[in-house]
Structure formats: C-alpha cells, structure tokens
Amino acid sequence: MIETDSHGQPLEVDDLDAEWLLDFAHEAEAEVRKAERRRLRVVLRWCDLNPAADDESRLSWGEQERVWDCDAWIGGEGVPAVAEFSAEKLAAVMRMSPAATTSLMAEALELRHRLPKIHARVESLDVALWRARRVAKATQGLSPEAAAHVDTVLAPVVDSVGPTRIDRAVAEAIALYDPASLEVAEEKVATNEWGLTLRHRRPGEGGQWAGTSWLGITGDTPTLQRLHDLITDTTAPSADPTDPADTDNERDLGVRQIEALGAVLDGLGAPRPRVRLNIDITSEDLAADTTQVGQVLGLGPATLAKIRGWLAGAASVSVLPVLDMARVDAIDDHDPPRWMRDLVTRRDTHCVFPFCDTGSPRCDLDHISPYVPIHLGGPPGQTHPGNLAPLCRHHHRAKTEERWTYHRTDHGDYLWRDQHGHSYAVTTHGTLELDAR
Known part of the structure; x- marks a missing residue:
C-alpha cells in the first residue's frame, strides 16, 4: 500500500518497521485533525450563509427523525439562528444523514460562539474535533455563563477528558450559575421525559435480529428500583447450589431476568401482545421441518421456529391475505387504501x-x-x-x-x-x- 508522508514523499506502508509506523501514525493523526478543522470551517460558513429569517423558520431538533414533537432550536442561548431545511443540502454532499449534519452544525456553532477557548484549541490542532464536540453536545442547554465556566475548566485538558469529567464540569456549572434550572428539571422537565419506549432491532444493526427488542423505562428512581429489585431478587441464586429450584443457575442471568419479567406480567394478568407483522413466507415453508428463515418487514430476518412460536400463541397474531405486489390500481382520492x-x-x-x-x-x-x-x-x-x-x-x-x-x-x-x-x-x-x- 503506497501512501505519502507529510512532505509528499511516497512510502510503502507494508515495509515500515514499528518505529517508522508510529511516526507515520502521528503524521496521519495530524492530517485527520486538519481535515476535521477544514470541515468545521465549511460547516460554520454554511451556517453563516443560511441565517433564519425569523423564529418560525429556525432549524430545530424537531427536524431530526423520530423527534417531531421537539421544537427546540439547535445551539445554546446566544447562538445565531440557522434556517430550517439548511442541513439537507450540506448532508448530501458530505454523504451524511441530515440528523448527523444537524448535530454537527449545532456543535460547531456551540464551539465558535459559546466555547471559544476549546474552539481555539481545535483551530490550533491541539485537540481532535470529536473531543470538542463531546463537550459542545453537553453544554447546549446551559446558560451563557455556565457554558463559559465549562469552557474555562475543560479547555486546558479537553484533549484527555472523558464523559465523567465532562458531566462533572457541567453539573458544577449548573450549581454555580443555574441552580434554579436544577429545581425545574427535578420538578417538571424530568417528569416530561418519563415513560416507556420500545425499539425493535433494525436489519443490519448489531447482527441478526432473532426476535430481540429494547425496552427503555424513564421514571422516578424509587419506583424503578422496586422493579429492578423484584426481578433481581427473583433471579438471585440460592445459597444451596444443590437446590433443585435453582437448576437454571448455569443459564445466562439476562435470560432468566427477562423470563422473570414475563412471570411478573403473567401475575398481573397482562394480556398477550397483539402483533402486526408483514412476513415473507409461504405456507409450504411454515410446514417444513428444516431450518428456514422468513423476512419480517421493518425488523429483518427471523427463523421459522420463531414465527411458529408467534402463531402458536406467544402473541396474538393476525394473518392477512397475500399482498399482490404487481397491483397498479389507481383511485381518485388523495389518501391511499x-x-x-x-x-x-x-x-x-x-x-x-x-x-x-x-x-x-x-x-x-x-x-x-x-x-x-x-x-x-x-x-x-x-x-x-x-x-x-x-x-x-x-x-x-x-x-x-x-x-x-x-x-x-x-x-x-x-x-x-x-x-x-x-x-x-x-x-x-x-x-x-x-x-x-
């Protein structure tokens, strides 16, 4: 593999010994930082070229997918307003999603206008952009004074801090400059975020789907602690390893915890889930004894054994007529059937x-x-x-x-x-x- 060094001289990477390779890696990191700085400058200029005409046309976090009920504008207090729909064109030429580009724009503006000390270190190539962005993401909800405090505290060490240090600096800034906001967060903002979210694995996301989903719960600590303790107490191993009631000790703890959660639901008399899935299989496939796989629209592949389990009563499943993908019928109404x-x-x-x-x-x-x-x-x-x-x-x-x-x-x-x-x-x-x- 032929590469060029910082002086423009060609070199064969596969021929480098350890010492030369480390020197070349150091040069490569410097080039990455230069490229990131160039992209940061481009993004900031793009923001300058796309100012919002008024508050009604400002770019907001609600433009990112799955957060349509959020109308918060990007960037912290004091950051110039950017026009809505300005992320898509930039995203396309950079081959990024609009959501990722919106985040980049917000964090770039945060750095330039509210974290100038950290921004200066990015400009001088002392700090990788990804580290500075991590701080910028955490400070967008702070007041200008609190953001300035975080900037002062972290700028000298931002090239080596992790999430814990950033969170500590943000908490300190809130305590010093925005104590009232902490009270509001405890009494109102936090409760607005309480609830349940269920997300199914998407095709290509961390391997095969295999019927796995994520359930997230946000709520008051005592209630969630009770649920956690109920499940963990149920799955805790017995003191006597010969106890026949504890024959599953060798099984994975996570599997037993999910089964315990199912037992809790059964005890509450919770109804079986209703599931509407579009599955590409034939009746002949379903009757076969061999291991086969069906495609579940929006979720990915699932073995026919898993699908048989759904049909056999693991969930309430509706079987719909076969859809003819070749249909071209037209109607006069606006809304499709x-x-x-x-x-x-x-x-x-x-x-x-x-x-x-x-x-x-x-x-x-x-x-x-x-x-x-x-x-x-x-x-x-x-x-x-x-x-x-x-x-x-x-x-x-x-x-x-x-x-x-x-x-x-x-x-x-x-x-x-x-x-x-x-x-x-x-x-x-x-x-x-x-x-x-």
Missing part, C-alpha cells in the same frame, strides 16, 4: 430521500407528482403505487416546499435534485451521487 400503503411500504422499506433511513412504516406517503383535487381540475387516478413514495415528515415538507425535486424511474430508483444542481440517485443499493450540475 390500506393495501396500497402496504404495497408501497414493502416496496420501499425506508424514506427515499438521499441518505435517510427512516423506516417506511413511520413515513408519509408522498404523491411524487403533486396531487390536484378533482374539483380543482385534477385528473382522475392520481393515487396509485407508481406515484407514491415514502418520505419522512421533514423530507416530505422539504419536497412540498419545492426545495428539492425528484421522480421515480421505470426501474424503481429515485432521482433527486437540489436547488444548486446537485443530483442523487436513491437505489436499492444505497444513495449514489450523480454528476453535479
């Missing part, structure tokens, strides 16, 4: 905007050629599978407001174009950048 929505969301499994991976079941169905009501002169049959595509709410708005245009090809690809002439193709293989302008 259930079969048409199912067809489109199975055909396109995620938002078809460049680099967006929001699952199609959580997307709007957009009319690619805008729908014109019949009573306003629109033609019949505007709603059909070929004129529908899943777009997450934010990208649906971006298209509707004519900030982007796109169309669907005969092969099922989506060709997008922004206002600056950059073009992208969203295919089954991912997003491809086409020749610009």
Whole structure:
C-alpha cells in the first residue's frame, strides 16, 4: 500500500518497521485533525450563509427523525439562528444523514460562539474535533455563563477528558450559575421525559435480529428500583447450589431476568401482545421441518421456529391475505387504501430521500407528482403505487416546499435534485451521487 508522508514523499506502508509506523501514525493523526478543522470551517460558513429569517423558520431538533414533537432550536442561548431545511443540502454532499449534519452544525456553532477557548484549541490542532464536540453536545442547554465556566475548566485538558469529567464540569456549572434550572428539571422537565419506549432491532444493526427488542423505562428512581429489585431478587441464586429450584443457575442471568419479567406480567394478568407483522413466507415453508428463515418487514430476518412460536400463541397474531405486489390500481382520492400503503411500504422499506433511513412504516406517503383535487381540475387516478413514495415528515415538507425535486424511474430508483444542481440517485443499493450540475 503506497501512501505519502507529510512532505509528499511516497512510502510503502507494508515495509515500515514499528518505529517508522508510529511516526507515520502521528503524521496521519495530524492530517485527520486538519481535515476535521477544514470541515468545521465549511460547516460554520454554511451556517453563516443560511441565517433564519425569523423564529418560525429556525432549524430545530424537531427536524431530526423520530423527534417531531421537539421544537427546540439547535445551539445554546446566544447562538445565531440557522434556517430550517439548511442541513439537507450540506448532508448530501458530505454523504451524511441530515440528523448527523444537524448535530454537527449545532456543535460547531456551540464551539465558535459559546466555547471559544476549546474552539481555539481545535483551530490550533491541539485537540481532535470529536473531543470538542463531546463537550459542545453537553453544554447546549446551559446558560451563557455556565457554558463559559465549562469552557474555562475543560479547555486546558479537553484533549484527555472523558464523559465523567465532562458531566462533572457541567453539573458544577449548573450549581454555580443555574441552580434554579436544577429545581425545574427535578420538578417538571424530568417528569416530561418519563415513560416507556420500545425499539425493535433494525436489519443490519448489531447482527441478526432473532426476535430481540429494547425496552427503555424513564421514571422516578424509587419506583424503578422496586422493579429492578423484584426481578433481581427473583433471579438471585440460592445459597444451596444443590437446590433443585435453582437448576437454571448455569443459564445466562439476562435470560432468566427477562423470563422473570414475563412471570411478573403473567401475575398481573397482562394480556398477550397483539402483533402486526408483514412476513415473507409461504405456507409450504411454515410446514417444513428444516431450518428456514422468513423476512419480517421493518425488523429483518427471523427463523421459522420463531414465527411458529408467534402463531402458536406467544402473541396474538393476525394473518392477512397475500399482498399482490404487481397491483397498479389507481383511485381518485388523495389518501391511499390500506393495501396500497402496504404495497408501497414493502416496496420501499425506508424514506427515499438521499441518505435517510427512516423506516417506511413511520413515513408519509408522498404523491411524487403533486396531487390536484378533482374539483380543482385534477385528473382522475392520481393515487396509485407508481406515484407514491415514502418520505419522512421533514423530507416530505422539504419536497412540498419545492426545495428539492425528484421522480421515480421505470426501474424503481429515485432521482433527486437540489436547488444548486446537485443530483442523487436513491437505489436499492444505497444513495449514489450523480454528476453535479
């Protein structure tokens, strides 16, 4: 493998001994920091070129997927307002998701305007950008005075601090400058975040799905401690290893804890879950004895043994008629019927905007050629599978407001174009950048 050193001289990496390789690694880190600084400067300039006209058009965290009920603006108090829809164009050329680009923009603004000492160390290449961003992410909710305190405390050591040190500095700043906010957080803000969240594993996320999901619980400490203790006490090993009631001691503790949680639910008389899954299998597959796999839309592969378990009573499962993916029926109404929505969301499994991976079941169905009501002169049959595509709410708005245009090809690809002439193709293989302008 041929590389060039900091002087532009070629070298063969595979021929380097340990001493030379360490020197080259040091040079490579310096080059990475230069590239990160260049990107930071580009992002900040992009923010400067896209100021918000008013508070109604400011970029907010609500534009990130799965947080549509959040209207908080990006950046901390005193950070210049940036226009909504400004992240998508930058995200596309950097081949990042809009959500990740929004975070980068917010943290870049935080560094420049509220953490100037840490920002200066990034500019001088003394600190890697990822370390500075970690601090910027933690300070966006602080007052200017509290953020300045964190900047002063951490700037000299930011190249070596971890999350614990950052959290400690933030807590100290709140205690010194925003004690009232801590009281508000305890009494109101924290309770607004209480609740349950259930997330299923996505295809390609940490291996096979295998029927595993995540349940998150946020609430008051005593209540959650009681639930934790109930489960752990149930699964605690007995003092006598020969106790026949403790024959599962060799089994994985996590498995026994989940089973104990199921026993708690059974004791409460909790109903069996109702599950609506789109599974690609045939009746012949389900009857087979061999190990086979079905595809569960939005979740990924599952063995037929797992699917048989669902059908046998592990959950309340509704079996729906087979969906004909070749249907092209058209209707005059704006809203598609259930079969048409199912067809489109199975055909396109995620938002078809460049680099967006929001699952199609959580997307709007957009009319690619805008729908014109019949009573306003629109033609019949505007709603059909070929004129529908899943777009997450934010990208649906971006298209509707004519900030982007796109169309669907005969092969099922989506060709997008922004206002600056950059073009992208969203295919089954991912997003491809086409020749610009």
